[in-house]
Amino acid sequence: MTAKKSCPISAAHKRLMDCHAMWHAVADDYMKPENVRMHLNSLIQGMRNVTFMLQKQKSTLPGFEEWYTEFQAAAKSNPLMRWSVNSRNRIVKESDLELLSEAKVRWIGDWVRKQERNFTFPPRMPSQAILATIFSDPGNPQMGVVTISRRWVDKALPDREILSATREVFINLSTLIATAHNAASPEKCGLAAREPACVTSALATEPLACMDINPGWLQEHFDLEAGRGIEEVAYLVEQTPENCRKSQKRYGSAVNIEGNPIEVAPRIMEQAGKTLMRDKKHVPIIWFFRDNVVVDSMVPIFFNQNGKYLTMHRVADRVESLHANGIIFLNEAWYAKDEKLDKDGQIIPPRDRGRDRCEALHVLVATESGKYASLVTPFTRTIFGKIILGESIIDSGTGLDNDGQFNLLRPVIDRWGKE
Template sequence: MTSDAVQPCPVADAHRRLMDCHTQWHTLHGSYLDPDEFRLNLNSLVPNLRNVTWLLQKQKAVIPDFANWYPAFQDACKKSEIMGWVVKSRNRITKEADLELLSSCQVIWTKNWLERVEGIATFPPRMSTPEIVHSLRHSNTPPVGLITVRRRWVDKALPSWELLAATAEAYSWLSQILWKAHEAFGVDRCDLADRSVECVTSALCSTLIRLPCMDLAQSELQAHFTMSGGVVNEQIERLDSNPTILKAAGERYGELEFPRSGPIENVPGFMKMARTMMERDGYHHTIAFLYNGERGVGTRGMQFEDQNAKMLAFESLADLVESTRADGIVIISESWFAAQTEKEKELDTFFFPARDRLDRTEGLTVHAATRDGRQMELVSMVQRGPNGEAICGEPVDLTVMGANTLAPIRRKWDDMQKRGL
């Protein structure tokens, strides 16, 4: 785009309608536990999503180069399960009948990084997630691992998509095409006023990235618990860069060279940066960098008090991979290592976790993986000085081992492939 100044919106009718859809989406979320209200709000939202493109097409005569770039969007929509569903659903709602909604509850048992079982349970639509959790805790659920409960409304015509996720996906498609229209006019920021709901602004996305507020709202409809330890909360936060934080980092660590290539190529640079921070602070938080090609699409910090919370954090990270369309990821973290004993080798399948062993050693790891199957992992073993200070050794390539923590990410990529994302 050619200008940073605020300018009149070139496609105001379509843009306002998209902002209406954003507001309606949150109203739909708020009515999730009331079947009649949910149906009513969905019947209002879906036609409005369809109307955004109609309002845009009404201005095609004045939109620069419209005939060249808009047909590509139409072709992509024809191949999209979600956008095809929006078109058909609008016609059903306005001309035939309500969508055929089904209410279910997804129950996921995560025993460990590699063993995960999903099932569908039936509960009354007005039964809240905490009430479902209470019911499950008093049933014959597995005694170990993590249990996740997710409420789900689906349309019979779109069974693989939960409806909040489906409509959020459609919103992303429309936001992208309106961004393209603004770009055609050379408008970077338009003058449409923000709404009373804080997150409903005129901001648009140039790529298929779902809004953070929609991801957060959907996470409120799920709960996680263990049979022994009670509720497990998600511990993942967005790390936005700002000049104040960057300045403080420069003063503390010196001039850090942030890697600026693809995830695999960035591993050595991230390791160099992580070693500097580890030796300065004596620890390193777990941080994930999400990529689409060579473009960064998100940075997330994760904290976990135990193994269940760690598995949950990476499952949440996998959901962000889908919403940001990330096809590559880099994880920086501290790790424990331990060699398998002779007894454990005899037992073959048994291995006592390194985190619980007295002979464990400490390492700093940088692991990258991409959707097309590439990966790289460097490990710097950490020695502790007399006062606990960290001394990082030269990095070693452990790519051949892989990291189980990225299993949720790989499952998500497989699922996205099946759904055409």
């Protein structure tokens, strides 16, 4: 048995792992102002200590002057890195950061109508009181869904929430430590994991899934028409060897979903057809891609139309958290072969068409670069329940359609800043 090699830059690497743990401490105590202040002070100083520890070892690191000088130049031009350094100096030499508690309010009327505004409120003001204050004006929307997100910001960086800002600094430092580690020794180090379990010696150059900057527990949702709150519930399904074995036995070998999302979509549709014929139904599934690699997936559940609006905006939040630049959405849908208009000249959705609608598997794909694809496979059921798949209809290109089939992904597309 070969012993694990020790870390060649253990002091700096351990400080980086400290920062990971401290970031979660800030997130876990987000609703406790004094704890946020305490943990944030520790995190800001800890991030600065990462570079201090690395500089102390520069004589043992090959090519240090070259790659560290590049890092310094990039850091000087990065507003977040400058804020991090200035904040550390303020904390050590002057006082705490001047934190402001904000409420970010998002109103969703439908796929197209939405608004977002930031308000400053006392940090412990109940959400119901915030909602009452905002919507006391009768001119404000009285229908749709409202989401209130709690936010802490530093007065010196008013446009960035602190979890988001410090996570970006952490990623930059992790990339630097990865460069240093590789320069000293390309082999993995033996630094042990610690609490929480996600704090390992792995060096991330992209956002970690555990560092969610839009967590559900910091948001509250209200259905204005129903006059009640909407509870957001998430379940983690562990992918164990036993679950994989059962899945392979029932559905066959898993489809390879790594690659360009546009090219992956037909493979997903093929597998979805096999699953539908086996189970007679298919749950909706969303895959999040970053640079052609799947970084997360989820099974959304829609109880009503307002719930669907809310869920897809939360999907857009997840895209932002993961820095995802591609998404695939598979679901069962109603499908119509032609268009019909109501008395006001609006297209009647297939779900409201009655007998001339049919069932279909639908795969929607969108990328941040502006590539889109839609795959529709109609199907019918015999009197004995057997599934008969029809011919797939494939539409792909760089422009969005006008018939609304991409409305489900509209919150994601808008978050990417595309028209």
